[in-house]
Amino acid sequence: MASIAPRGRVLRVASGVLGAAAVPSLASALPFWLRLPENVATFGSKIDGLFYLILWITGSIFVLVEALLLFFLFRYRHREGRRAHYTHGSNRLEVIWTIVPAVICVILALLSRRSWAEIKQNMPRGAMHVEVIGEQFSWNIRYPGPDGKLGTPDDLVTLNQLHFPVGRPLVVELHSKDVIHSFFLPEFRVKQDAVPGMTTRIWLEATRVGHWEIACAELCGLGHFRMKGFVTVETPEEFERWLAEQAKENAS
């Protein structure tokens, strides 16, 4: 959606590097514990891509710095008759190791900015809307009824059951009745606090059908650990059927 065109050559080159199929290979070279779990959201690969990019950059710096540290500790260990090199530093080095990290960090910030705007700032058009209301310790999920609008008397409400069709974006409007909760779908790379007195919005789109769990990620009291919900992504036909069943149950 409406992402703003990258400005500046550095940024274009860097996003090219990031985009050019480098990401899957960055990840596949990693052992199990350094890999993120399966991603089933359309924008998830962008988050994962940034994660692996940062992992490779910080990992390389880490190895370099620790190797240098160990080398210095060995090479310059005290031995009789050797005298330390008397120096107060080097302005040239100071400039280099100020500018290089600054450039890396700013590039990372600019790359992140694009994905952030896409994921959290701009809501997609043509999406299905649901309302999720957190309360100690469950998720109330409200679907628009036959009129397709939220906040009308024909709305459907389920407890802890989020169903939505594959291939169509879903916008979730988050509220809370009591304290702050956080709506966390790990496999969808979605996390957003539900704050009392406020509406927060996120969107997501599934890449495949399946069953997953909703977790609460913000401490909300003694039952925080069991504030769990379930996500079911279905084909549009299955979803319509499920919704009709819910409507029937609600009516009876």
Place this chain on the structure above:
Amino acid sequence: MSSIAVVRELPPGVHPEPTSFWRKYIFSLDHKVIGKQYLFYALFMLVIGGLLATLVRWQLAWPGRPIAFMGKLAPEGMPNGQMLPEFYNSLFTMHATIMIFFAIMPILIGAFGNFVVPLQIGARDMAFPTLNMFSFWTAVPGAVLILWSFFVTGGAAQSGWTSYAPLSAVQPKGQTLWLLALLVLGISSLLTAVNFITTVLNLRAPGLTFFRLPLTVWALFVTAVLLLLALPVLSGAMIMLLFDRVLGTTFFLPKGLIISGQPLTNAGGGQALLWQHLFWFFGHPEVYIMILPAMGITSEILPVFSRKPIFGYRAMAYSILGIAGLGWIVWGHHMFQSGMNPILGTTFMISTMVIAVPSAIKVFNWLGTLWGGTIHFTTPMLNAIGFVSMFVIGGLSGIFMASTPVDIYIHDTYFIVGHIHYVLFGGSLFGAFAGLYFWYPKMFGRKMSERWGRVHFAITFITFNCVFFPMHFLGMRGMQRRIYDYSQYAHLKGLQPMNQFMTISLFVLGVGQVILVLNFFLSMRRGQPAGDNPWRSNTLEWQTSSPPPHENFHDIPTVYRGPYEYSAPERGADDHWPQNEPPSGRPVTAHG
């Protein structure tokens, strides 16, 4: 001003040391005694905080498995030894609160700050000795209140050390004691900050310009400024929360709250996010309050045991100032997923990325200090090197959460818990250990055992990484922080073996700390006598006796050079050059 007297003659204007037990050891005005009082206070609270962590980790390794003796010790929180979720919430809340406010801050600022700053600047005491005594004796009731809160109905506070409203507004009354304890402690810290700032500005020895100050003093001075400006914001927010809890105000309570099925009738008009903004406006500078002194201590120790000047002294001082300045505009990075406007998230991401730079500068300068040195692997040095190597991990892992999209996934997971422990244990605590081994001879006149110090370091360093590095993996698998039983979730079930490995490592880590405690106490009597300057160090605290006399220096020293002039070519075989040694010959004094 003759020096023929038989008894030790006091310099003019100096009061004699009090002789009564109460005035000498309990209500002392002497910064050295107060520093030691803070040291004992902090070490005691460190043990308590550590024990709480052990219980947290027990639950994570073996969810629901009872601990028989805890059933007797805490019958309400752990009936028959089986932990209740609300007790678990209290445990991690109190672990963090105690470690941050009652252990790390008192040991770095209260203990080392008080003991070292006046000595390093060549002063007889802090600027306001009575205020200093008052600070310590205000910190004590703070600790009493926080420990007492375990025994009130409903148990101790259980809404996390961040105490997000509205949860913290509707918790049992342990939360009120939590607020009172931190408010009282806040007064103590505020007065300490005023005292440090005044002392460093006014009581520096002749010749001791700002750019001749040891970096420990730089760090503690800037820390005091941060404390002075950040703490009132926290105190204000805590008073508001206290009012919400006991007086029926609604600063943080929006309209229409329904708590456990009951509408909260007085709620309305408040803002839940306001607490987070106020808390983190304090909270982020607070992170630097806890790490800057440890950075200062490391910058002090690396040159001494590399026998080499610090690399880039001015860059080190400026990066402290840079961190202190930027630290005020990054608080929003704790709130990327909070419902704060995402555009603000971008702003805070950029400032957060930029604040990584001064930390990077410091790491590179520490490496530069080691380069070309002659490195002596003493226990202070080992811990300082431990600091550098672990702080690198804590610093780099911060880049992940600075990136707003990546933070969506790792926010509020164990990845964050891993990050903060690499900064606060790998950083602040290794810094504190380094400072303890380094200044112990000056404090008590004897050295701690080097051999046992090395054993302690080896055990701590290895097990620390075994406990905390896997936290990054847990976070990457999506395990939330502050969660009583992760086995509820299908995708987290498989993490139990990893959690057990971490907990067993923590037990070894804990046992390793017994070595430190024994070494600390036994060395007071049995340690090798230290002499005035056992590390052949340049700074002023080593140019007086160990322990220093009541008035610190018989004559106030005059400073002729920077603090890290090691292995200067003009000194020939002598690789140290005390700050107060005149350019040629013997030290002269200000009024000698």
